[in-house]
Amino acid sequence: MKVVSRALRGVREHVRTQVVSVATVALALFCLAASALVAQNIGELSRRWGGPVRMTVYLADGANAEQVDALRAALGSLPEVQNARYVSPTESRALVAGDDRVMASASAELFPATVELALAPGAADSARIESLATRVRRLPTVSDVETYQGITGQLQSVLSSGRNAALIFGVIVLLCAIAVVSNTVRLSLHARMREVEVLRLVGASPRYVRSPFLAEGALLGGGGAVLAVALLAVVFFMVRGRLDMMSGSIGMRPVFLSLPLLAAFVLGGAGLGATGSALAVRRWLKV
Amino acid sequence: MGRPRIGAQFGRQFRPDGHFDRSAAHKPILVLDGVVKVFRADAPVLRRVDLTIERGEFVFVTGPSGAGKSTLLKLVYRAETVDEGRILFCGRDIARLTDESVPFLRRNIGVVFQDFKLIPYWSVFENVAVALEVAGMPSRIIRSRVAMALERVGLAGRGEDLASVLSGGEQQRVAVARAIVNEPAIVLADEPTGNLDPVLALDVLGLFEEIHEAGTTVMFATHDRTLLEQSPQHRLIVIDDGRTIEARQGLRAVGGAFAAQREHADADDATATARLPL
Numbered sequence: 001m002k003v004v005s006r007a008l009r010g011v012r013e014h015v016r017t018q019v020v021s022v023a024t025v026a027l028a029l030f031c032l033a034a035s036a037l038v039a040q041n042i043g044e045l046s047r048r049w050g051g052p053v054r055m056t057v058y059l060a061d062g063a064n065a066e067q068v069d070a071l072r073a074a075l076g077s078l079p080e081v082q083n084a085r086y087v088s089p090t091e092s093r094a095l096v097a098g099d100d101r102v103m104a105s106a107s108a109e110l111f112p113a114t115v116e117l118a119l120a121p122g123a124a125d126s127a128r129i130e131s132l133a134t135r136v137r138r139l140p141t142v143s144d145v146e147t148y149q150g151i152t153g154q155l156q157s158v159l160s161s162g163r164n165a166a167l168i169f170g171v172i173v174l175l176c177a178i179a180v181v182s183n184t185v186r187l188s189l190h191a192r193m194r195e196v197e198v199l200r201l202v203g204a205s206p207r208y209v210r211s212p213f214l215a216e217g218a219l220l221g222g223g224g225a226v227l228a229v230a231l232l233a234v235v236f237f238m239v240r241g242r243l244d245m246m247s248g249s250i251g252m253r254p255v256f257l258s259l260p261l262l263a264a265f266v267l268g269g270a271g272l273g274a275t276g277s278a279l280a281v282r283r284w285l286k287v
Numbered sequence: 288m289g290r291p292r293i294g295a296q297f298g299r300q301f302r303p304d305g306h307f308d309r310s311a312a313h314k315p316i317l318v319l320d321g322v323v324k325v326f327r328a329d330a331p332v333l334r335r336v337d338l339t340i341e342r343g344e345f346v347f348v349t350g351p352s353g354a355g356k357s358t359l360l361k362l363v364y365r366a367e368t369v370d371e372g373r374i375l376f377c378g379r380d381i382a383r384l385t386d387e388s389v390p391f392l393r394r395n396i397g398v399v400f401q402d403f404k405l406i407p408y409w410s411v412f413e414n415v416a417v418a419l420e421v422a423g424m425p426s427r428i429i430r431s432r433v434a435m436a437l438e439r440v441g442l443a444g445r446g447e448d449l450a451s452v453l454s455g456g457e458q459q460r461v462a463v464a465r466a467i468v469n470e471p472a473i474v475l476a477d478e479p480t481g482n483l484d485p486v487l488a489l490d491v492l493g494l495f496e497e498i499h500e501a502g503t504t505v506m507f508a509t510h511d512r513t514l515l516e517q518s519p520q521h522r523l524i525v526i527d528d529g530r531t532i533e534a535r536q537g538l539r540a541v542g543g544a545f546a547a548q549r550e551h552a553d554a555d556d557a558t559a560t561a562r563l564p565l
Contacts, residue, residue, distance in 0.1 A: 013408045195406050198414075201364075202465065203394035204421035205387075 007215035014191050018220070021184035025224030026231065028177035029269055032170055033225075033232045033257065036265070039166040041254050042159050053129060055117040055136075056146040063113070063141040071141050072115050080123035080132050087114045112143075174272070177221075181276025185217050186284050196285065210285060214277050221273020225266045229257070314378045316342045316473055316504050317363065321372035324358055332358045334529035335372065340473075340506065345499040347515055348508040350526035356508040359526065360475045363506070364396045365389050377472060394422055397466030397474040397503075401481035403458045405450040405465075411437065412446035415464045422469065436468040437461075440494060456487035463494055473504040480511060492517055 011018045057075065059068065068086055076084035087095070092111035097103035119129065126149060133145045189196070199209050236256050243254045257265065319338040325331040332355040340346055348356050361367040362374055365381055373380045381392055397418075405414050412433055419429045437443055440460040445453075450461060459479060466474050476495060480488035492507075492514050499505045509515070515523065523534040 194404070198404055198406060198417065199421060200390075201393065201398055201404065202418040202421055203390040203392070205390045208421055 003211045003215050004219075006212040007219060010188065010192060010195075010212055010216055011219065014188060017184075017187060017191060021181075021187070021220055022223045022227060024180050024184065025177060025220055025269075025273070026227035028173060028180050029221075029224050029228035029265075029272075030231050032173040032177060033228050033265060035166045035170040035173060036261070037232065037236065037257055039163055039170065040257060040261070042163045042166065044255060045159060053119040053123070053152070054148055055119060055129070055133065056148075057115040057117060057136055057142055058144040058146070059113045059115065060141050060143040067141045068113070068115075071139065074139075075115055075117060075136070078132070080119055080128060081117050082120045083118040085116045085118075087116055089113050177224075177272055178276045178279070181217055181221055181224075181273045182280040184220060185213055185277040185280040188216060189213065189280060189284050210281050213281050213285065214274050217273040217275075217277020217280075218270040219273065221276070222266055222270035224273070225269025228269070229262055229265060232257075314375075315339045316344075316377060317506075318375040319359075319362075319372065320375065322362065322369050322374060323371035324355070324362060324367065325370050331529050333362075333526075336526075336529075336531050338524065338531055338533075340504065342472075342504055343499075343502055345496070345505045345518070345521045346507065346524060347518075347521050348506060348524045348526065349510055349515060352510065354526045355529060356510075356526055357477050360398070360477050360506065360508055363473075363475060364393055364398055390421070394418075394469060395472045397469070397471040399459070399462050399466045399474065399476040399479045401478040403455075403462045403482070405458055405461055407449070407451035409450055410446060411442060411448050411450060411453070411461050414450050414461050415446075415468050418465050418469050432468055433464075436464040439467065439497070440464045455483055456490060459483060459487075459491050460494065463491070463498070467498055467503065471503070473506065474498060476505065476507045476509075478509055479507070480509065480514060485513060488514060489517060 057071075059071070063071075072084050072086050075081055089108040089111040092114065093104065093106065093108050096111065097106075119132075123129065123132070129147050129149060133147050136142055136145050196209055233256065236254075240254060317338070317340040319336050322333055322336040322338075323331060324333040336359070348359060350356050358367060362369055363376065363381070365384060369382045373382050375381075376392065377395070384392060406417075409417075415433045415436055416429050419432060424432075433446065434443070437446060440463050442457065442460055442464065445457070450458060453461065459482075462479075466476075474495070479495075480491050483491060488511065495505055495507060496518065507514075507521075525532045525534070
């Protein structure tokens, strides 16, 4: 406790330096938190899009209701299929047209009747999907099958690249944050060199001299992390309204960092601060 | 019953059995044996210095600027290390101390500097208490000891003041209080009056005299002749050209302005006075 109170005394005595330092660290950690937020949302999006794989079965013209029911029942009983839903031409038109009045006024016969299949999680690999599609195509009331493999593959690739870019950016920012804390503590060390000199003179052990600087680094990192998260929350909730408009097209609503992740981030900030401080103390404080 | 000295561990550091070496109490407090210190190979600062300081002595160390007075003191509190020879403090060779043991040595030595070395944004109390806090003393004892130390230096009731608001003389008194608060075996003063006007300088010297009268060994480095004349009875060590010359009987016993006492001066004393940079 004494170490913390000595660290706080050091912070109080150099308030201006500390405010600038916390702001700088907060800025670096804001970038880190933002990249974590992007990575989290990309991960969520990836899970959504990579979740239950879809397959659309286009029915042959002239298939009657009995044939459609029989086909839907047959498809629904396959082990690879989780759910099979019949979509009539009228429903297809409504889905495609949306708010488009011209499209909505077109004849329903122009739109194909389909059976939408949601595949079981275990059947999501490409080989099984292609095998299933080949078998389904042979059925007499089926005209074609769309597996969406090309689109989802490309999307997964884009999402994966985005996630990797966010992670790489995060690592770079992390290193920058350590450097910022280290330099900040170095400044603090220089500002308090007289204090260090006096402590040495009166017989303070190296541990006694160093410990408040480590605590100060941890406080700096932790404080910067709290500030960064608060800033990110403000920015996130300000722009979420705009992002919500996109949520319909991307199939998910952006989410903020979870509470456990926030706690880990603040603790990580404190750890990062202590690490940066330890580096500075090791290099610049000879006791 | 005497209070335990802070840093009594220092005595235990070098005994394999972990017990305090009582025989050290009867040995000279400080012995320099053939000490050599070199910063530049062609101009050693100290050349085979031999010196013995007994417990309870007041010793002036004088010499021209750059003669090695500060270096001599730095060697004693291990801010510098000897290149040759040994320094025995309470019977222990401090040149052989491990880095971990140096803080324990320093808790047994009070040091006062020309520039006070106070933390301006700390209170007077905090500046003095730090010497006890580093030794892990309980705060109740720290409070009482700091109060006593401040009273001894004439700053009773000033504990709450910031060091930065004090005058030069008061700041030096705080520095002296910090040096004596843990009742060290020896107090080293490195030009403690260098930043003070003549009246305050004599005032601070008087403070060291009082500390000495209370039984503390004092090594006082100065080149201020006025101070040497003020306390001519004290032993005088002159450092010049890296060597020491002693006047054991002090300035009182030797030549120059003290011609009346010249007949009492021994040969060493006469040589010392002749070389005084005064």
